[in-house]
Amino acid sequence: MRAVHFGAGNIGRGFIGLVLSQAGYEVVFSDVNDLLVERLQDKKAYTVKLASEGQETFTVTNVTAINGKVLADVAEAVAQADLVTTAVGVNILKHIAPGIAEGLKLRMERGAAPLHIIACENAIGGSAQLKEHVQSQLSLEQQGKLAAFAAFPNAAVDRIVPIQNNEDPLEVIVEPFYEWVVDESQMIPGFHRIEGIHYVRELEPYIERKLFTVNTGHCVAAYLGYLQGFATIQQAMANADIAAEVQRVMEETGALLHLKYGFDKSQHADYIHKILNRFVNPYLTDEVTRVGRSPIRKLSSNDRLVRPAMQSYERGMFPAHLAGGMAAAFLFDVSDDPDAVQIQADLQAHGLAQTITQYTTIGADHPIHEAVMKQYELLKQASKA
Numbered sequence: 001m002r003a004v005h006f007g008a009g010n011i012g013r014g015f016i017g018l019v020l021s022q023a024g025y026e027v028v029f030s031d032v033n034d035l036l037v038e039r040l041q042d043k044k045a046y047t048v049k050l051a052s053e054g055q056e057t058f059t060v061t062n063v064t065a066i067n068g069k070v071l072a073d074v075a076e077a078v079a080q081a082d083l084v085t086t087a088v089g090v091n092i093l094k095h096i097a098p099g100i101a102e103g104l105k106l107r108m109e110r111g112a113a114p115l116h117i118i119a120c121e122n123a124i125g126g127s128a129q130l131k132e133h134v135q136s137q138l139s140l141e142q143q144g145k146l147a148a149f150a151a152f153p154n155a156a157v158d159r160i161v162p163i164q165n166n167e168d169p170l171e172v173i174v175e176p177f178y179e180w181v182v183d184e185s186q187m188i189p190g191f192h193r194i195e196g197i198h199y200v201r202e203l204e205p206y207i208e209r210k211l212f213t214v215n216t217g218h219c220v221a222a223y224l225g226y227l228q229g230f231a232t233i234q235q236a237m238a239n240a241d242i243a244a245e246v247q248r249v250m251e252e253t254g255a256l257l258h259l260k261y262g263f264d265k266s267q268h269a270d271y272i273h274k275i276l277n278r279f280v281n282p283y284l285t286d287e288v289t290r291v292g293r294s295p296i297r298k299l300s301s302n303d304r305l306v307r308p309a310m311q312s313y314e315r316g317m318f319p320a321h322l323a324g325g326m327a328a329a330f331l332f333d334v335s336d337d338p339d340a341v342q343i344q345a346d347l348q349a350h351g352l353a354q355t356i357t358q359y360t361t362i363g364a365d366h367p368i369h370e371a372v373m374k375q376y377e378l379l380k381q382a383s384k385a
């Protein structure tokens with residue numbers, strides 16, 4: 001069995017590659033980082049170390065890589081794959097779609113078996129988004145055949161993998177916790193169940209619970225931490241005010257998740273408690289610039305701040321802490337983050353009110369917009385003090 005995994009980065013090597021290799025797959029990474037590709041081709045193995053007292057270490061074997069810039073190689077790898085997974089970033093999915101589409105065309109010509117393609121990104125409907133990009137590369141006739149040749153089940157993945165600074169560039173240090181949930185209702189016959197994946201018939205509660213708790217809390221820790229001059233999430237969470245605000249924002253989304261899906265309150269409180277402990281793991285060093293990265297994506301209407309805020313408001317709750325998180329995101333002024341640079345340029349050019357609407361789609365007359373404006377000014381003053 002061979003899996004082609006797009007993105008040999010932190011989550012690709014530290015989570016998906018590890019699980020697939022342990023499940024008996026040969027893992028072929030496709031990446032555009034030449035050094036990473038050459039190193040994987042040369043070593044055919046790498047190490048994953050747990051960020052815990054025992055530092056348990058796994059050697060991931062039976063791996064190799066192809067260069068994602070060579071379309072013909074990507075297409076051939078997809079044509080020969082038994083499974084395709086991705087962890088490249090949701091905004092990169094459109095760039096890997098042409099190679100996947102070419103591979104699927106080869107499979108159609110060759111009458112190959114149906115292929116499952118699972119996007120493991122932090123996004124609602126990541127695989128569905130990838131499917132749309134792939135479809136746009138196919139003729140109408142090929143689009144008509146697609147359902148018989150490929151399925152794109154959505155997924156939720158959870159494991160904190162910081163940016164790595166190890167001597168061995170292939171080694172990855174990861175937190176012990178992991179969760180990989182896949183929507184089995186979107187699968188077609190021929191899928192081999194993989195140990196380590198939790199299959200569910202309805203993914204939305206899982207992806208929203210994960211994105212609105214882990215990722216909402218995480219980005220609030222990052223944005224508030226950044227404003228107070230902390231370099232890492234661990235340092236930010238050691239500040240009692242930031243830790244309390246992170247907990248409050250998770251409780252705010254928790255109230256929504258309880259109303260929307262009926263999650264048990266005490267079980268959800270345990271879930272939050274565990275996540276807060278994961279954020280303070282002393283064996284991890286996770287930079288606020290990684291966790292806050294791509295604020296345009298994080299401020300978009302379907303992501304971890306605006307989506308739960310609007311859903312809470314629609315259900316009669318006022319998401320004051322999510323509004324504070326959005327305000328802090330607009331103050332994330334990191335010069336090597338292109339999204340942050342763009343937001344700061346728009347704030348300068350168009351002012352706060354228009355920029356909030358531009359990125360969040362929340363109209364200027366909406367009470368949440370007003371709350372973001374107020375919180376922005378308060379946070380700005382406090383960060384100058």
Ligand SMILES: NC(=O)c1ccc[n+]([C@@H]2O[C@H](COP(=O)([O-])OP(=O)(O)OC[C@H]3O[C@@H](n4cnc5c(N)ncnc54)[C@H](O)[C@@H]3O)[C@@H](O)[C@H]2O)c1
Pocket residue numbers: 006007008009010011012030031032033068087088089090092095096120121122157158159160161162
């Ligand atoms: N790191 C985490 O804690 C974590 C946890 C859960 C989910 N995720 C999600 O996983 C995805 C990847 O995150 P990451 O932290 O591993 O990022 P990363 O930057 O470490 O890895 C992304 C990899 O994709 C590669 N890439 C970029 N363009 C490509 C292309 N066209 N073809 C093939 N490869 C390409 C990059 O070179 C890089 O190696 C994101 O969607 C992220 O939200 C991350």
Ligand SMILES: O=P(O)(O)OC[C@@H](O)[C@@H](O)[C@H](O)[C@H](O)CO
Pocket residue numbers: 122157158159160161214215218219290291292293294
């Ligand atoms: O990857 P992003 O940019 O969507 O979010 C940053 C972090 O919150 C994220 O990578 C978490 O570490 C991860 O989602 C934990 O499962």
